[in-house]
Structure formats: structure tokens, C-alpha cells
Amino acid sequence: MPKRVKATEAPNVSAIASPELLGQLIKAKRTGMKLKLRDCAALCGVGINTLSRLERGNPNTTLAATFSVLQGLGIQLTAKADASTEEWV
Incomplete structure (x- = not known):
């Protein structure tokens, strides 16, 4: 019997601030879609x-x-301006 893909929990953060967090998000999305790495x-x-x-x-x-x-995977990155400083975050 083929191995099943076990869903991984997505990071609980409001901003992706490191490659590690982005990787966790990608893995959570992939496993949530039940996709194997190769697929x-x-x-x-x-x-x-x-x-x-x-x-x-x-x-x-x-x-x-x-x-x-x-x-x-249908993941869209977005950016927004901080209203108090008018700087992009």
C-alpha cells in the first residue's frame, strides 16, 4: 500500500520573516493538498x-x-504599507 501524505500544521505567524517559516508554509500547503514531494x-x-x-x-x-x-501551490505573497509610518512592511 502506498504511503499516505500526513498533513503538516502551518506556522501560526502574521508575517513570514525567514526562509524556515516560508518552508513550513510551503510544506503545510503541500501536505494539506495530499501531494507527495515528487508530484x-x-x-x-x-x-x-x-x-x-x-x-x-x-x-x-x-x-x-x-x-x-x-x-x-496557489500561495500569493502580499505586501502592505504600515499606516503609522507609511513604510512598506
């Missing part, structure tokens, strides 16, 4: 090793690969 990598157009490095929070993955995974 998700194929869906996103990246290699299995690249996806695995992203999920582990490796900061040396390319921005292009990161955005391919985010788009493939």
Missing part, C-alpha cells in the same frame, strides 16, 4: 531536491524556483 515538484515545474530544500528553509534556493512553487 508537487512536477506540478510546480521544479526538481524534487529544490522543493525539498525550500521546505527545509534553505536560503540558497533561487527566487525563480521559489515563485514557481508558490504559484503552483
